[in-house]
Every structure is written in C-alpha cells, then in structure tokens.
Amino acid sequence: MANTIEEVKTTVEERNNNEKGNGYLLEVKNLKKYFPINKSVLLGAKGYVKAVDGVTFGIKRGTTMGLVGESGCGKTTIGKTILRLTDKTDGEVIFNGTSIFDLNKKNLRSIRPRIQIIFQDPYSSLSPRLPVGEIIGEAVRDNNLVPKEEFDDYITKIMLDCGLQPYHKDRYPHEFSGGQRQRICIARAIALKPDFIVCDEPVSALDVSIQAQIINLLKDLQDKYHLTYLFISHDLSVVEHISDEIGVMYLGNLVEHADKEAIFANPLHPYTKALFSAIPIPDPDVKMNRIILEGNIPSPANPPSGCKFHTRCSSCMEVCKTVVPKEIEVEKGHKVVCHLYDKGINKDK
Amino acid sequence: MDNNNNSRNDNPKESGDYMKNANEHISVSTSLDDEQRVKVLSPGMLVFRRFIRNRLAIVGFFIILFMFLFSFVGGFLTPYDETEVFTYVGTMSKEYASITQNTELRYTVAEGKEYNDGAHAQFILAKNSGKKFFTYNGIEYSIIQEDEDLYIITQVTPVANVTYFRGLFGIAPMEGFEVSKVLEESVMSALEAGEEQFEIQGEVYTLTRENKDYILGKSENAALESTLIIDPAQQNLNVDFDFKYAAEKTIRDQDSGSFSANGQMFEVEEHNNISVIYQLGSNDRIPYAIISSYAMQPSSPEMFLSIDFKATVLEAIEENKGLFHFQDENGNAEYTITRINNVYTVKTETPTHLISMHESPSNKHLLGTDAHGMDVLTRLMYGGRISLSIGFIVVFLEIVIGIVLGGLAGYFGKWVDMLIMRVVDVFNCIPFLPLMIIMGSVMDSLDVQPDKRIFYLMLILGIMSWPGIARMVRGQILSLREQEFMIAAEATGIRVSRRIFKHLIPNVIPQLIVLATLGLGNIILYESTLSYFGLGVKFPFASWGNIISGVSTAYEMTNFWFVWIPAGLLILLTVLGFNFVGDGLRDAFDPKMKR
Numbered sequence: 001m002a003n004t005i006e007e008v009k010t011t012v013e014e015r016n017n018n019e020k021g022n023g024y025l026l027e028v029k030n031l032k033k034y035f036p037i038n039k040s041v042l043l044g045a046k047g048y049v050k051a052v053d054g055v056t057f058g059i060k061r062g063t064t065m066g067l068v069g070e071s072g073c074g075k076t077t078i079g080k081t082i083l084r085l086t087d088k089t090d091g092e093v094i095f096n097g098t099s100i101f102d103l104n105k106k107n108l109r110s111i112r113p114r115i116q117i118i119f120q121d122p123y124s125s126l127s128p129r130l131p132v133g134e135i136i137g138e139a140v141r142d143n144n145l146v147p148k149e150e151f152d153d154y155i156t157k158i159m160l161d162c163g164l165q166p167y168h169k170d171r172y173p174h175e176f177s178g179g180q181r182q183r184i185c186i187a188r189a190i191a192l193k194p195d196f197i198v199c200d201e202p203v204s205a206l207d208v209s210i211q212a213q214i215i216n217l218l219k220d221l222q223d224k225y226h227l228t229y230l231f232i233s234h235d236l237s238v239v240e241h242i243s244d245e246i247g248v249m250y251l252g253n254l255v256e257h258a259d260k261e262a263i264f265a266n267p268l269h270p271y272t273k274a275l276f277s278a279i280p281i282p283d284p285d286v287k288m289n290r291i292i293l294e295g296n297i298p299s300p301a302n303p304p305s306g307c308k309f310h311t312r313c314s315s316c317m318e319v320c321k322t323v324v325p326k327e328i329e330v331e332k333g334h335k336v337v338c339h340l341y342d343k344g345i346n347k348d349k
Numbered sequence: 350m351d352n353n354n355n356s357r358n359d360n361p362k363e364s365g366d367y368m369k370n371a372n373e374h375i376s377v378s379t380s381l382d383d384e385q386r387v388k389v390l391s392p393g394m395l396v397f398r399r400f401i402r403n404r405l406a407i408v409g410f411f412i413i414l415f416m417f418l419f420s421f422v423g424g425f426l427t428p429y430d431e432t433e434v435f436t437y438v439g440t441m442s443k444e445y446a447s448i449t450q451n452t453e454l455r456y457t458v459a460e461g462k463e464y465n466d467g468a469h470a471q472f473i474l475a476k477n478s479g480k481k482f483f484t485y486n487g488i489e490y491s492i493i494q495e496d497e498d499l500y501i502i503t504q505v506t507p508v509a510n511v512t513y514f515r516g517l518f519g520i521a522p523m524e525g526f527e528v529s530k531v532l533e534e535s536v537m538s539a540l541e542a543g544e545e546q547f548e549i550q551g552e553v554y555t556l557t558r559e560n561k562d563y564i565l566g567k568s569e570n571a572a573l574e575s576t577l578i579i580d581p582a583q584q585n586l587n588v589d590f591d592f593k594y595a596a597e598k599t600i601r602d603q604d605s606g607s608f609s610a611n612g613q614m615f616e617v618e619e620h621n622n623i624s625v626i627y628q629l630g631s632n633d634r635i636p637y638a639i640i641s642s643y644a645m646q647p648s649s650p651e652m653f654l655s656i657d658f659k660a661t662v663l664e665a666i667e668e669n670k671g672l673f674h675f676q677d678e679n680g681n682a683e684y685t686i687t688r689i690n691n692v693y694t695v696k697t698e699t700p701t702h703l704i705s706m707h708e709s710p711s712n713k714h715l716l717g718t719d720a721h722g723m724d725v726l727t728r729l730m731y732g733g734r735i736s737l738s739i740g741f742i743v744v745f746l747e748i749v750i751g752i753v754l755g756g757l758a759g760y761f762g763k764w765v766d767m768l769i770m771r772v773v774d775v776f777n778c779i780p781f782l783p784l785m786i787i788m789g790s791v792m793d794s795l796d797v798q799p800d801k802r803i804f805y806l807m808l809i810l811g812i813m814s815w816p817g818i819a820r821m822v823r824g825q826i827l828s829l830r831e832q833e834f835m836i837a838a839e840a841t842g843i844r845v846s847r848r849i850f851k852h853l854i855p856n857v858i859p860q861l862i863v864l865a866t867l868g869l870g871n872i873i874l875y876e877s878t879l880s881y882f883g884l885g886v887k888f889p890f891a892s893w894g895n896i897i898s899g900v901s902t903a904y905e906m907t908n909f910w911f912v913w914i915p916a917g918l919l920i921l922l923t924v925l926g927f928n929f930v931g932d933g934l935r936d937a938f939d940p941k942m943k944r
Contacts (some may be wrong), residue, residue: 112840128856129855138843142844
C-alpha cells in the first residue's frame with residue numbers, strides 16, 4: 001500500500017513540475033452557456049436561457065474556490081461545462097494548459113480522470129445495479145490507472161481513505177446511508193487520481209452533522225492528494241469553511257470574486273452584502289442586520305438590462321439600468337462587477 | 350496521516366476507523382458493521398433470495414414448472430399420440446335398403462325395336478289426350494291398353510299399297526315385302542267388312558286409309574308400358590319384353606298361376622299385390638323374379654338382396670308394418686321401416702367401427718375423449734407445448750424488436766426517436782382483434798398448412814406486441830441517460846460500450862424481465878382466444894384454446910365438462926403462474942423494496 005501512496009505522490013509532483021502558464025490549474029475564460037427554449041423542428045429556438053453568461057476565473061493548484069449564489073444562477077452549469085458534460089456556447093476552459101473544448105474524443109477520454117465531479121444527490125449519482133467496489137474501481141480499471149495486481153489493494157486503500165470499510169465493496173448503494181453514499185461518490189472521484197474536482201453542492205442533501213464529516217473528509221483528501229476543488233454551494237458557512245477564494249454568482253455572472261478573508265471582511269457588491277447578511281449566527285443575542293432582497297430572481301431567459309441585479313439592488317443608480325458594469329479590481333485579487341466601485345462613474349456624481 | 354486520524358476521530362459515528370480500532374481489541378463484536386455477521390451476496394443471489402422469500406412467486410414458479418413438465422415431458426410419457434383417434438366396434442342403426450313406390454309408367458323395349466325416352470314421352474302425351482296413335486322419329490306407334498296401367502305399344506311397318514275402288518281390288522307390295530295369298534284374301538275380307546285391323550297367323554295387320562288408297566301395315570309389339578317393376582332374383586337373369594308381357598298378363602288376369610315365356614315355364618304366386626315368379630324345373634321351382642309396384646335399392650352396390658328378403662320387406666310395407674324380422678345366414682335380425690312420401694327406408698343394426706366420441710373419464714382415458722375421439726389428456730399435453738412455445742417465441746420476438754427499436758429511439762433521440770415513436774403510435778392504433786380475424790380468414794382462403802400457420806401466428810403476434818416493450822425501453826433509457834450516475838460515468842471517462850452495457854442495460858433488464866414474464870401470460874391468453882375463434886392453431890394440432898373451442902353448445906358444455914374444464918384450468922393456472930412470477934421478479938429486482 002505504501003508503494004501506491006508513493007506513486008500517487010510522485011505523479012502529483014510530476015504534474016506540478018509540468019504545470020504551465022500563469023499558475024492556474026484551471027482557467028475559465030468568458031464562458032457562456034445558453035439553453036434554447038422550446039426548440040422545435042420547424043420554428044427553431046424561441047429564445048435562450050442564459051444560464052452562464054460570460055464567466056471568467058482561474059483556480060490555482062491545491063486551492064479551493066467556492067462558488068455561491070442563489071439557485072438557478074448557473075453554478076451547476078459552470079461545473080458541468082468545465083467537465084465538458086454539456087457543450088459550451090462560447091468561451092474557453094483551459095485545464096493545465098490544454099483547452100478542454102479543443103480536445104478530440106480520444107484525448108478527452110484520457111483527460112477525463114483528471115477532472116472529476118461530485119454531485120449533490122448521492123442517491124441518483126450511484127448506479128443501483130453495481131456493487132460499491134465496482135462503482136469505485138470500474139473507471140480505474142477501464143483507464144488502466146493501476147496495475148492489475150495492485151488493483152484490489154488500491155481500491156481498499158481509497159475506500160479506507162474515504163471512511164468506508166473494505167467489506168462494503170460487495171454491497172449495493174441502496175444499503176448505505178446518504179453520508180456513506182456521498183463517501184462512495186467521493187471515493188469514485190478520488191480513485192481516478194484527479195487533479196481537480198468539481199464539488200457540486202456535495203453536502204446540501206445531507207443533514208448538518210454529516211455535512212461536517214463530508215467537508216472534513218474533502219479537506220483531508222485535499223491535503224493528502226493535493227487536490228484542487230471548485231466547491232459549488234449555496235451555503236455560505238460551508239463555503240467559508242472549505243474555500244480559499246470565493247466567487248459570488250448572480251444570474252449567470254460572477255459579480256464578486258476574492259479571497260475568502262477579503263470577501264468575508266469586506267463584501268463589496270450589494271448582492272454579496274445581502275447574501276452574507278443572511279448567514280445565521282448561532283447566538284440569539286446578536287441582532288442581525290439582514291438586508292432583505294425584494295422580488296424574485298429575474299428570469300435568465302429575459303435578464304434585466306444594464307446590471308442584472310439593478311431590479312433588486314438597494315443602491316441602484318440610473319446608470320445601472322442601462323450600462324452593463326465591468327469587472328473592477330478594487331484590491332489585489334478582489335474583483336467586483338458593480339458601478340458603485342467604478343471610479344469614472346462615481347466621479348461624475 | 351496523523352491529521353487525518355484526528356479529523357476522523359472527531360466524527361467517530363460515521364468513520365470506520367473507530368470501529369476498526371475497537372474491533373482489534375474486542376474479539377466478540379456486537380457491532381452491526383461486523384464483517385463476520387454480514388454475509389455478502391452476489392447480485393444474482395440477492396435477487397434469488399428475495400424471489401424465494403415471496404411465497405406467491407414460488408407458487409407461480411411451481412405452477413409454471415408443472416406446466417412445462419406436463420407439456421414437454423408428458424407428451425413423451427403418454428401412450429397415445431396427439432391425433433390418435435380411438436374407435437370401438439359397436440352396432441349402429443344403418444340404412445340397409447331403400448324402396449320407392451312406383452306410380453309412373455316404365456317401358457320395356459321388345460327385342461330389335463326402337464323405343465326410347467323420347468318415344469316414351471310422346472306416349473305419355475298421347476295417352477293423356479286419349480289418342481290411340483302417335484309418331485316419333487318418323488315411326489308410327491299405336492297404343493293398345495291391355496289393362497289398367499299396362500299398355501302395349503305397337504309399331505306399324507308398311508307392307509303394301511292396297512287399291513279398293515267400287516269392287517276393284519289391287520294390291521302392290523312394297524319393296525322387300527311379299528304378300529301371300531292368305532293375306533290378300535284377309536285384306537279383301539277386311540275391306541269388305543270395313544275393318545281396320547285384322548289378325549292372321551298370329552300377326553296383326555292394319556289398314557290405314559290414304560286418300561283413295563289404303564296402306565297395309567304389319568303391326569308389331571314395340572314396347573310395354575307398365576307401372577309394375579320386375580326385380581330379378583339374380584343379376585344375370587333374363588327379364589325381357591316377352592317374359593314381362595307374359596308375366597304381367599298372368600298377374601293381371603289372375604286366371605292362371607303359370608305361364609310360359611322364351612320356352613320356359615313359370616309359376617306366379619301372388620300375395621298382397623306382390624307376385625313372386627318361380628321358374629319351374631323338373632321337380633322343383635326356383636325363385637326367378639318378383640313383380641311389384643316397388644323399386645328396391647340396396648344401400649351399397651356390393652350388397653345383394655335375396656328375393657325372400659325383398660318379398661318380406663314388400664309384404665311388411667303392404668301391411669304397413671314398421672318393424673319386421675328376417676332370418677338369413679347371419680341369423681335373425683330386426684329391421685325397421687321408415688317412410689318419407691313414396692320412399693321407404695329399411696334400417697338395421699349393423700356392426701361398425703365407431704369413434705369413441707366424448708367418452709367419459711376412465712382408466713384408459715383419464716380425462717375422457719373429445720369430439721374427434723382423441724384422448725383429452727394427451728391433447729392437453731401437446732396443446733401445452735404449442736401454447737407455451739408460442740408464448741416464449743412471441744415474447745422473444747417482441748423483446749428483440751422492442752429492445753432494438755426502443756433502444757435506438759432512446760439512445761439517439763431527436764428525429765430517430767420521433768420516427769420510431771410515431772411508428773409505435775401507428776401500431777397501437779391498429780385494432781388487434783379485427784386484424785387477427787382478417788389474417789385468420791386470409792390464411793383460411795390461402796389454404797395455409799396448419800403447421801405453417803402456427804409460425805405465421807407467432808410472427809403476427811410478435812409484430813403486433815412489440816410497441817409496448819419499445820416504449821418501455823425508450824422511456825427507461827431516456828430517463829437513465831439523464832440520471833446523475835450516467836453523467837458521473839461519462840465524467841470518469843469509461844468507454845461508451847461499457848457505459849451502455851454496464852450502466853444502461855442492467856438498469857433496463859429487470860423491467861424487461863418483468864414485462865416479458867407478464868407478457869408471456871398475455872400471449873398465451875391471446876393465443877387461446879384466437880384459437881378459440883378458430884383463427885389461431887388449427888386442428889389437427891392441439892392448443893388449449895382450440896380444445897376449448899371444440900365445445901360449442903350448451904349441451905356439450907354441461908355434459909362433456911372433462912373436455913373444456915381441464916383446458917380452461919390449465920390456461921388459468923399458467924397465466925396466473927406467469928403473473929405471480931412476474932410480480933415476484935419485479936419485487937425481487939427492486940433493491941429498494943422493503944418487506
């Protein structure tokens with residue numbers, strides 16, 4: 001078993017050495033994903049749901065980026081598009097120097113094990129007809145990641161790492177609790193020796209005590225295997241716990257992106273402020289100063305003009321209704337998309 | 350590593366390490382997670398375990414097992430054949446002879462004379478209008494009524510032209526004829542007396558006036574018209590005009606009991622309008638013919654009725670007896686006479702090979718015999734073979750078509766899906782029973798062999814029933830394709846073939862097996878229904894449906910229960926068995942099921 005760990009570590013180091021470019025393991029450049037509405041043979045698409053509408057960010061190796069936002073703002077779509085599980089509409093996803101969407105099928109298959117995904121629902125993400133050992137080991141065998149004679153030991157090791165017992169191998173997913181299933185999902189991803197894992201709300205279907213275990217497991221594994229996460233969640237406290245950087249999304253756009261510390265200390269975007277004010281504080285004496293957002297999230301099929309948030313923004317200006325704001329780097333590494341921080345516009349005021 | 354352990358120990362409940370550490374120290378474990386206590390079962394074993402725990406499913410399974418043994422092994426064990434007809438020798442009232450009372454005049458032609466049906470018709474016309482003469486085919490005939498319903502038809506041949514004018518007499522013979530002196534004198538005396546007919550030397554001559562002259566004609570017997578029928582004792586006996594004339598004269602005159610004809614002596618014995626003619630030999634008399642107004646015909650041409658029998662029958666008819674006895678070389682037998690208009694039928698109990706129809710259950714035939722005299726139990730066994738084979742082959746066919754088309758539709762989607770699903774819609778719109786009835790009658794009119802017909806039936810049933818399977822497969826694949834585990838499988842980068850065969854198909858198979866098992870019962874029902882209507886499996890092949898259709902009347906239904914109740918029970922049990930097993934399999938395949 002020691003051999004395998006050594007091997008894993010060496011491969012990770014090799015990969016580190018090979019890393020190219022600007023230090024980002026994964027770069028997302030102006031990514032767009034539109035879904036056609038009511039597509040019919042005769043009439044064509046009536047319109048598009050702009051699920052992801054020009055998102056740009058980068059994740060450094062070994063770090064975790066948290067992606068937060070209301071439901072329906074396009075977080076999951078970003079995750080799936082990064083893995084090329086859905087086609088992009090525009091933009092680029094660059095993983096370790098190679099553009100994912102430029103790969104042909106064969107190369108895509110070979111790169112697949114290095115980018116993994118963990119889904120929100122641990123019940124539907126495991127095939128009910130396969131035993132756990134097969135679920136975890138299937139892709140390992142199919143991709144020839146481990147020599148045949150070490151295969152069993154390798155799977156056992158991965159299972160132990162993920163808090164599963166070796167005798168679970170022959171059991172079926174339905175025999176496990178939600179938390180254990182999520183561990184199986186994590187084991188399936190980890191077993192492929194990935195560099196990058198998209199965690200698509202991995203704990204939101206679990207109850208709070210299990211959430212903590214899974215989060216801690218993910219953190220442990222990150223340390224152990226030098227993993228990079230894109231952690232998608234709508235739960236800010238979870239994101240705070242695990243992330244190094246946090247991106248806030250609203251209606252298909254990244255509205256604020258900064259280090260965890262910076263964003264929690266000084267949230268800039270009005271939406272981020274409203275979001276952060278909603279974090280429950282487990283102390284009844286502390287008075288909460290919540291910012292209540294009015295109205296519902298607008299339809300992504302017909303987003304508002306100018307700043308998409310202007311319909312619900314407490315400090316909305318005239319300019320917000322017409323002009324699309326640009327990304328402004330307020331501090332180093334703290335980017336925000338809001339006219340409030342646009343020096344040119346504020347000067348006019 | 351230390352770090353890891355610490356973090357796990359924060360959550361000992363979920364973490365296995367904690368328990369593992371504990372187990373290292375405590376040899377006897379009470380933990381539910383104990384490896385020793387939890388048996389690991391293969392997927393097949395799990396399904397099997399759940400299946401055998403289902404009592405109803407086991408009952409169904411044994412029913413089906415029994416049906417298979419009954420049909421496929423039973424056919425070898427039974428001593429009889431599928432289409433073996435059982436017979437027995439028994440007596441049966443069979444037609445022996447038929448007798449027609451004759452009221453029409455029938456003719457007998459004299460030797461060397463022309464007289465046929467046309468002349469006979471002319472005679473009837475002439476007789477009915479009271480004429481004495483008629484002409485047919487250029488020959489002149491004259492009618493002489495000898496008795497009631499006895500006419501002698503004579504034919505006149507011109508012999509000479511006779512001139513007789515104021516005492517002057519001249520005679521000129523025709524070519525080929527000679528006129529003797531005696532004849533000449535007789536003509537003259539007849540002319541003087543004004544007679545038109547005279548007899549000389551046993552021959553009758555006629556004088557026919559033509560203008561001023563007369564034509565002398567020689568009159569000869571041409572035929573005899575009578576209602577009496579002469580039935581000779583033997584086929585080769587001579588019953589010619591002379592014999593008949595003499596015999597009839599004798600019978601009608603009733604004055605003498607004997608006559609001679611053709612140089613032989615005969616004697617007539619009359620009783621009740623039936624006359625038996627005996628040929629008189631030197632010491633004895635032999636029955637020669639029977640004369641009556643009845644025509645008797647034996648029921649088969651090989652049979653020959655003796656004159657004694659005929660006489661007895663006719664006597665019985667005359668006396669209006671419905672029943673008589675007759676002693677022959679086979680012994681005394683009883684005969685019955687039934688009358689319809691002028692036709693009498695003589696029936697007698699004849700020993701015959703009879704088909705054992707609707708024989709009640711016995712040791713020889715445990716479930717009796719059917720309307721064809723075949724062993725019901727044996728036919729049930731062979732019928733089971735056909736019914737079950739049809740079920741399996743049709744289900745196999747529909748599953749193959751259903752998987753291929755449903756799989757294509759589900760996997761490729763878009764226009765392929767659109768096209769296949771519309772085809773499915775069209776198939777669902779076709780009314781099943783009318784189509785089968787039409788197909789059945791088409792096959793009837795094309796005279797399709799019964800054995801080929803079974804295959805066509807399978808083909809049609811298979812083609813008609815795949816849409817349900819295709820729909821199910823397509824739906825399953827569509828929903829599975831969007832399942833997260835399929836997306837996760839795609840993300841892990843495994844081969845497409847593996848994705849299809851390891852993830853997609855195993856998730857469809859259980860529903861497929863369940864559908865197929867339940868479908869089997871349905872197909873067997875369909876087959877029975879069609880065979881019952883005479884559209885499916887045809888006689889002589891047995892199927893459970895057409896065994897039941899052999900019973901079509903209320904009488905048969907109430908009296909021959911052993912023909913249709915067992916077949917009905919077999920269908921019922923088989924379908925029930927397949928449904929039980931199908932339900933059991935569905936429950937067994939569903940791992941989420943809780944009992």
